[in-house]
Amino acid sequence: MALVTAARRLAQVSLREYSRRSSAVPRGAWQPAERSFTTGTRPLRSDSKVTVHFINRDGEKITVKASPGDSLLDVVINEDLDFDGFGACEGTLACSTCHLIFDEEMYKKLGPVTDEEMDMLDLAYGLTDTSRLGCQICLTKSLEGMVARVPESVADIRQTKDGSA
Numbered sequence: 001m002a003l004v005t006a007a008r009r010l011a012q013v014s015l016r017e018y019s020r021r022s023s024a025v026p027r028g029a030w031q032p033a034e035r036s037f038t039t040g041t042r043p044l045r046s047d048s049k050v051t052v053h054f055i056n057r058d059g060e061k062i063t064v065k066a067s068p069g070d071s072l073l074d075v076v077i078n079e080d081l082d083f084d085g086f087g088a089c090e091g092t093l094a095c096s097t098c099h100l101i102f103d104e105e106m107y108k109k110l111g112p113v114t115d116e117e118m119d120m121l122d123l124a125y126g127l128t129d130t131s132r133l134g135c136q137i138c139l140t141k142s143l144e145g146m147v148a149r150v151p152e153s154v155a156d157i158r159q160t161k162d163g164s165a
């Protein structure tokens, strides 16, 4: 019994000593971070989504919300859009199946076309002056409301090269 009492006293003393030492931490010394659930002036992620309209091969308009930074190929995959054969090379610039057509105003906002993208575009069916590869276009807020038309047919250069199509 005496042993239990001694152990309790020791525990109380240790607890008091710990409390005293904890309160003796000088200002500015490390303190556990406070949790904050505010976002300050930064908009919530859902507010910063970009609206994208796709016109499917059969003329159907499909509207989705996507995150800035996502490529149009990411959007098609994430939204599980059923564009037959779209994005066959998964964005490695080896197929041109992610060919999309834009209106002239939007096309000018898409940024420069690299030589590699241009090489693949040259192999796309139905190429227009405002064609781009969806895997090479990353969304920004300035592209809000973009309309991307999926061409009626696609060419997958990988199949043409190996003679399977």
Ligand code: FES
Pocket: 073, 086, 087, 088, 089, 090, 091, 092, 093, 094, 095, 096, 097, 098, 120, 133, 134, 135, 136
């Ligand atoms: S997905 Fe193949 S070139 Fe874009």
